Amino acid sequence: MPRVMFQPAGLTVEVEPETSLLDAAREANVPLRNDCGGQGVCGRCLVEVRRGSVNRLKSRHTPPEGREMACRCLVEEGDVEVFVPAESREIDIEVTLREVEPPAEDFPPPGALVEDVELSLPPPSLDDNLADAERLRRALSKWREGEYPLAIAGLRGLPKVLREADWEPVVTLGEEPWGRRVLDVRAADGRPRCVLAVDVGTTAIKARLLGPGGRHVASCYNSQMMFGPDVISRIIHCQRADQKGCAELQQAVVQDIERLLEALLEESPWRRDDVWGAVFSGNTTMIHLLLGLYPGWIRREPYVGCAYLLPSVNPREVGLRINPAGRVFCLPSVSSFVGADITAGVLATGLADMEEPSVLIDLGTNGEIVVGCREFLVCCSASAGPAFEGGASASGTRAREGAIDTVWAENGVRWRTIGDAPPLGICGTGYIDLMATLLREGIMDKTGKFVPGAAGVRQLEDETTDYLLVPAERSATGRDIELTQADVQNLVRAKGAIYAAGSLLLRNLGMEWGDLARIMLAGGFGEHLDKDNAVAIGLLPDVPRDRIEFVGNTSLEGAVCAASSAAKYRRARQTAKSMTYFELSTHPEFMDQFVSACFLPHTDAEKFPSVTGDVEVRNSAET
Amino acid sequence: MPRVMFQPAGLTVEVEPETSLLDAAREANVPLRNDCGGQGVCGRCLVEVRRGSVNRLKSRHTPPEGREMACRCLVEEGDVEVFVPAESREIDIEVTLREVEPPAEDFPPPGALVEDVELSLPPPSLDDNLADAERLRRALSKWREGEYPLAIAGLRGLPKVLREADWEPVVTLGEEPWGRRVLDVRAADGRPRCVLAVDVGTTAIKARLLGPGGRHVASCYNSQMMFGPDVISRIIHCQRADQKGCAELQQAVVQDIERLLEALLEESPWRRDDVWGAVFSGNTTMIHLLLGLYPGWIRREPYVGCAYLLPSVNPREVGLRINPAGRVFCLPSVSSFVGADITAGVLATGLADMEEPSVLIDLGTNGEIVVGCREFLVCCSASAGPAFEGGASASGTRAREGAIDTVWAENGVRWRTIGDAPPLGICGTGYIDLMATLLREGIMDKTGKFVPGAAGVRQLEDETTDYLLVPAERSATGRDIELTQADVQNLVRAKGAIYAAGSLLLRNLGMEWGDLARIMLAGGFGEHLDKDNAVAIGLLPDVPRDRIEFVGNTSLEGAVCAASSAAKYRRARQTAKSMTYFELSTHPEFMDQFVSACFLPHTDAEKFPSVTGDVEVRNSAET
Helix, strand or coil, rough: EEEEECCCCCEEEECCCCCCCCHHHCCCCCCCCCCCCCCCCCCCCCEEEEEEEEEEEECCCCCCCCCCEEEEEEECCCCCEECCCCCCCCCCHCCEEEECCCCCCCCCCCCEEHHHHHECCCCCCCCEEHHHHHHHHHHHHHCCCCCEEEEEEHHHHHHHHHHHHHCCCCEEEEHHHHHEEEEEEEEECCCCCEEEEEECCCEEEEEEEECCCCEEEEEECCCCHHCCCCCHHHHHHHHHHHHHHHHHHHHHHHHCCCCCCCHHHHCCCHHHHHHHEEEEEEEEEHHHHHHCCCCCHHHCCCCCCCCCCCCCCCCHHCCCCCCCEEEEEEEECCCCCCCCCHHHHHHHHHHHHHHEEEEEEEEEEEEEEEEEEECCEEEECCCCCCCHHCCCCEEEEECCCCCCEEEEEECCCEEEEHHCCCCCCEEEHHHHHHHHCCCHHHEEEECEEEEECCCEEECCCCCEEEEEEEEEHHHHCCCCCEEEHHHHHHHHHHHHHHHHHHHHHHCCCCCCCHHHHCCCEEECCCCCHHHHHHHHCCCCCCCHHHHHEEECCHHHHHHHHHHCHHHHHHHHHHHHHHCCCCCCCCCCCHHHHHHHHHHCCCCCHHHHHHEEEEEEEHHHHCC | EEEEEECCCCCEEEEECCEHHHHHHHHCCEEEECCCCCCCCCCCEEEEEEECCCCCCCCCCCCCCCCCEEEHHECCCCEEECCEEEEECCCCCCCCEEEECCCCCCCCCCCCCEEEEEECCCCECCCCCCCCHHHHHHHHHHHHHCCCCCCCHHHHHHHHHHHHCCEEEEEEEEEEEEEEEEEEEECCCCCCCCCEEEECCCCCEEEEEEECCCCCEEEEHHHHHHHHCCCHHHHHHHHHHHHHHHHHHHHHHHHHHHHHHHHHHCCCCCHHHEEEEEEECHHHHHHHHCCCCCHHHHHCCCCCCCCCCCCECCHHHCCCCCCCCCEEECCCCCCCCCCCHHHHHHHHCHHHHHCCCEEEECCCCCEEEEEEECCCCEEEEEEECCCHHHHCCCCCCCCCCCCCEEEECCCCEEEEHHHCCCCCCCHHHHHHHHHHHHHHCCCCCCCEECCCCCCEEECCCCEEEEEECHHHHHHHCCCEEEEHHHHHHHHHHHHHHHHHHHHHHHHHHHCCCCHHHCCCCCCCCCCCCCHHHHHCCCCCCCCCCHHHHEEHHHHHHHHHHHCHHHHHHHHHHCCCCCCCCECCCCCHHHHHHHHCCCCCCCCCCCCCCCHHHHHHHHHHHCC
């Protein structure tokens, strides 16, 4: 079979003739950009063929001189050497670590999802000759009421362990829907234990090890991106390749999690066997793919998943190499498009305990909205698309070093990147700032059209216009960083969908935005949000700014909450069952609301008095 | 390595030099008799070395001319050929089938331990878009309240199966302590399902397949006998070889069960995958060994097992090749010496539902006694020893074809064998008859001594006496079938222990034998019991004969009951928890009671008026 070598990584793979270079890259685990799932549409998978020959399929894109679209090049009989240029690489496929506040010294706390209990059993005697397992259960029931079944594997070692522990064992318990299961019994060994919390995002995965001294959040891209940028393209991959497709996607994400775990362990006092549990959050499709559940019916009307309330699972069932007697837990989903990331967000923000109605808006590839308080919770989802995550835009990127995340006007349009690194592209908060700035500066009008002749606006050959933010010679990729008319359309549609969905949900509850005590925006699309700019483009409603809050990645935070407390985990399951899902796609008013919201900030100017009256409020003290 | 070939089976095995021929036979799966566990004591493992040479260890037995004790012969460097004569073979290692009444045509009935439910789900719609798993659970909860968790493996196939079944699936449910588990979901296929019920005896294993048309009980010897005849010698094997020993014994019994299953399947309409459950009964040690649980502490004061209330188990955990999604259940034990066979007996006889106090006496290697009714249940165990199972007696055998099971006086002492086959030895009921007959005929006195000069009594060289029942030339083994003075001692001790234990248990309840409505004797030591003879030797109390009942193998019958009804299985677990275990070994009066009962029928003649007054009641209509 011909071999394909990928440079500069130096990874080689053997493939069948007729395999595309994109598929070969996936096979070789080379992180090659590709936003259309290999359909020849996005033009992101550009490579240089440096040695050997390939069969080029027709394409409507003409790649730049010396470059090829990897998805359009098929391997022939001979070996090929391929160079992947910087802009085609998912550059931080490597794990990055960020330091955070460690959990309490006595983690896991009493009542955690996976918990250690120290017991002192009376040794057996002729007057008290219960079997070892029943003796243990009796002590556990005295400690806290319950049944405490032991699996057969645990029973096999029990007589030896109890005697080695001199009848004073440490017992590790794990939560089940019907009570608590005994995961492990051992002599006290003084070893610290820990639990892994993971947010499986469509784009990025973040993980923490929870235990004394667990000081880091590790993150990396979800390498499922090699199969497509969003949940729909990944579901399509599963449908095309049936069980094999599901298995490939499961393997991809589990390998990522394993790499995160490895990096976290290196910075910690723990070994793999000290990790006794893992708690996962993520959207419904991500959780399906993690567990190897078929997600195919999620994208077809009436949009049903395989399961939303999930059993705890043996780590081997997902291929996760933590302690094999430990357990894997997933936060529950509410529906196909309101996932565990949302129940995690409700948990992390405490929405279900609030006295006054508030809203949580999670702005990801799919936007989800939950309105409620301790009396009720209602949710909906809106197809925002990946615009704010940088997915479908000409110069879009994720919130990483080099991403333009802040834009403002000061003798022209200015920008700043995360880490002050050379600019790679624009991330979500950068787009919000850019759009608001261009509006204020009169470079873009309220319909989202660029004003011909304004500074930075370029007239293109195909009679469209775009806005040049950073010219190629100043960018890290050697390509212009720009905002196209199509980008603006996507961004306007995304913010319009969110706003319209929220408005319609509220109206159906007999409420308005102004009735909400807090408006919480969650997501991983930036590190700081300019509230005025978010209002200025009509993404968020025009309410007093102190009611608006950017709460960051609540999905990971919710997993951390659940890991720390079985009661919170149970609460999340209860929340998922009781939350009312409001189906927008069938609602007759949605299209009207959406069309009205596809304007900057809105067709109904009265809804945004602070913006349309005085666009300069951004310099107020709250910013 | 030298090879050992065993004839007439023609089985060859390679072993290390210094391996005993007995160990080589075990390795080769040659069913060689051996009652002392290879200690050189029983003299049962006689073989002929026909080719090659062996190293003979010293022994206090002198084997007959041309024979060797296999446990005393070590293989040297060269190959050996060994002939196993008929009397050294466990002759019916082969599975035997007996026809019985099949269960009802609609087995498994509603509420069985493993049960099929036909559901009709509303297909998902935009107004009702629950996930597949929650849709299934909703329908199950409507059918019967409960949680119905699905394992991850079942979830993986669920979307496909539900749609193939057109939303009308058949669901197989299995009982768990916390409710019911979904074992399988499929489109209706009209295939019959069945459940295996097994009694794992120390000596013999019996099994039935329960389903429409399951007409057979299959039985075979427990090939753990190669490691020793009773639970104690097998526990010692586990202790000697630690986990390896447990695994060897588990493997031996599982292979036997697999052979029984194979034989039953051949006579049935089912395949292995149609067997969705297996329910096991047996004494505490047998259940430990079946599940691979360490039994070592059962034989050391204070005699505690690893577990008595057992979880249901995946068939792969025990190596049983039924449907891998099925479940294995074990009836619960009460204590180390009151096992699942006894809770099975309580279930099968309905003792726990009786209005008036009765007793169940299970006469096995270990005798167990339960006294009670629906108000209370108290149990104890008495080390009867294997005398009634033919284990330790000179001419003892199990209740099999060729076993002398009936003895009477009619112009001399007469006997009959099971199946009217040539006599191999004497089984339990044969010994009861023989002892009673010799007593009546004045051949043996009330202390168990043979009367010198009486017909059949022989004076031996070592100044002891014995009784010759069948001379060598008329027996199937070519050896005398005899009753030795040591045999009588063992039998008297066994019956004395049972009677003393029962009497003491009753006295502690403020009762006497005469207060009991029914006296039920259970066990596999014969097919028919002569009640008068059992009373005549003092095994059973002297009460009106219509209160005495021989109930046969209640262990298997209890497993059948549990398989047919989850409620009965739960009831057995409740019974095991609530049954009071009365520890005899520490009771100060036991020794007195035992010594008084080591007389024929008893030192206190007033307790046996019908025997001491008129020994000829045996010809009454009740016999």
